[in-house]
Amino acid sequence: MASIDYTERIPNNVGLGEDRRLQRALEEWQPKFIAWWQDVGPHGFQATEVYLRTAVSVDPQGWAQFGYVRMPEYRWGIFLAEPEPARVIPFGDHKGQPVWQDVPGEYRGVLRRLIVTQGDTEPASVEQQRHLGRTCPSLYDLRNLFQVNVEEGRHLWAMVYLLDAYFGRDGREESEALLERRSGDPDKPRILGAFNEKTPDWISYLMFTYFTDRDGKYQLASLAESGFDPLARTCRFMLTEEAHHMFVGETGVGRVVQRTCELMRDGRTDDVRKHGAIDLPTLQKYLNFHYSVSLDLFGSEISTNAANFYAMSLKGRFEETKKNDDHRLQHATYPVTQLDGETLRVREHPALPSLNERLRDDYIADCQRGLDRWNRIIREHGIDFELTLAHRAFHRKIGTFADVRVSPEGRLLTEAEWGVKKREWLPSPEDEAYVQSLMQPVTERGQFANWIAPPARGVNGQPVDFEYVRLA
Numbered sequence: 001m002a003s004i005d006y007t008e009r010i011p012n013n014v015g016l017g018e019d020r021r022l023q024r025a026l027e028e029w030q031p032k033f034i035a036w037w038q039d040v041g042p043h044g045f046q047a048t049e050v051y052l053r054t055a056v057s058v059d060p061q062g063w064a065q066f067g068y069v070r071m072p073e074y075r076w077g078i079f080l081a082e083p084e085p086a087r088v089i090p091f092g093d094h095k096g097q098p099v100w101q102d103v104p105g106e107y108r109g110v111l112r113r114l115i116v117t118q119g120d121t122e123p124a125s126v127e128q129q130r131h132l133g134r135t136c137p138s139l140y141d142l143r144n145l146f147q148v149n150v151e152e153g154r155h156l157w158a159m160v161y162l163l164d165a166y167f168g169r170d171g172r173e174e175s176e177a178l179l180e181r182r183s184g185d186p187d188k189p190r191i192l193g194a195f196n197e198k199t200p201d202w203i204s205y206l207m208f209t210y211f212t213d214r215d216g217k218y219q220l221a222s223l224a225e226s227g228f229d230p231l232a233r234t235c236r237f238m239l240t241e242e243a244h245h246m247f248v249g250e251t252g253v254g255r256v257v258q259r260t261c262e263l264m265r266d267g268r269t270d271d272v273r274k275h276g277a278i279d280l281p282t283l284q285k286y287l288n289f290h291y292s293v294s295l296d297l298f299g300s301e302i303s304t305n306a307a308n309f310y311a312m313s314l315k316g317r318f319e320e321t322k323k324n325d326d327h328r329l330q331h332a333t334y335p336v337t338q339l340d341g342e343t344l345r346v347r348e349h350p351a352l353p354s355l356n357e358r359l360r361d362d363y364i365a366d367c368q369r370g371l372d373r374w375n376r377i378i379r380e381h382g383i384d385f386e387l388t389l390a391h392r393a394f395h396r397k398i399g400t401f402a403d404v405r406v407s408p409e410g411r412l413l414t415e416a417e418w419g420v421k422k423r424e425w426l427p428s429p430e431d432e433a434y435v436q437s438l439m440q441p442v443t444e445r446g447q448f449a450n451w452i453a454p455p456a457r458g459v460n461g462q463p464v465d466f467e468y469v470r471l472a
């Protein structure tokens, strides 16, 4: 029942063949997508065979198949998680009603905006990562990069399906626009800030997959609760793929930490730069940067939009159905950190407009779990250093902290103090140049760049020295 029809030009489990209009719309969009992929997708490697996984079912057990694929021939398609029988809306004003199979007329504009905003991040990250292939630290890492890239491409397909299937002509126009905006382009930028930042090196990339893809997890998880059932089912399947992106980040940063600690211990030195590795203070700066720009993605602490999305039963909380409250939140409050004159203070606020902050809190707790694992590696090497998450007010551009300067410990600073100290907290041009100098490709089987340890195991039971990408 969950199997995917691969005889179709567009693999899908939504019965696309029975909807001629939609099929035609998507078949018209398909060559534009491929043109976009060729134009701003991974630079080079388009004729290279890569050991990739492709979704072949939405069954949580055994949903993917592995094999060599040339990226432009990847079977991008439309896969929704199986419908939950008799599902009812779990939250908001429509709580308890049967879920919607069509877009409620009064929420059309809002829902379209939510889908477009999510959809825009997917091609953006592919654009941000397009030059990384040239400087891969190993074939294993190169393969993982391309796996993430093709899946972000598929996530774009997922959102375009919703737009084309449920939003008529407006939806089709939005689908085109998703291929026209470009990450970092001043004239037609991507919608959200973090998706216009550069990902110029592999340290940035690993931090991006840890912190920014994790924002994706939390956004998708709250949309997976939506009363609009096709959106909920789409997001539920996207989360299956998203887990791999965060795995790349968590294990990738962990392997950098591991390598650095080995060199520190064996060379009895803190100065691992002379061995061509990333010192822990530099890693902390990259962490600070990617964490803070990812915190911005959750939006303002107090947000009428967030309240409306929830009241309209369009976007829920993380793990909405596991929570024990009235799922309407009209009378509830939530503690929110805010700027109060010269101090940062936690105050109870009405819960509905605080939903962005609540999702950010869930995210922060999840981020900390990876740091705990990285810090364990450091401790196991007998090294006295701890990676930390900066205060939520540090280096923010969105929300109540956008206009103030705050240290990673949460101390308010003058502009002058910030100017002096920021090089200790964020990557300086010298740090960036140093990291860039390490970005030399390593493409022999089983070999790894000196700044990163090999992974504990290979992909899909294959050995670490497997030919994950056939470069010859």
Ligand SMILES: [Fe+2]
Binding pocket: 122, 151, 152, 155, 216, 242
């Ligand atoms: Fe994605």
Ligand SMILES: [Fe+2]
Binding pocket: 152, 213, 216, 242, 245
């Ligand atoms: Fe992702």
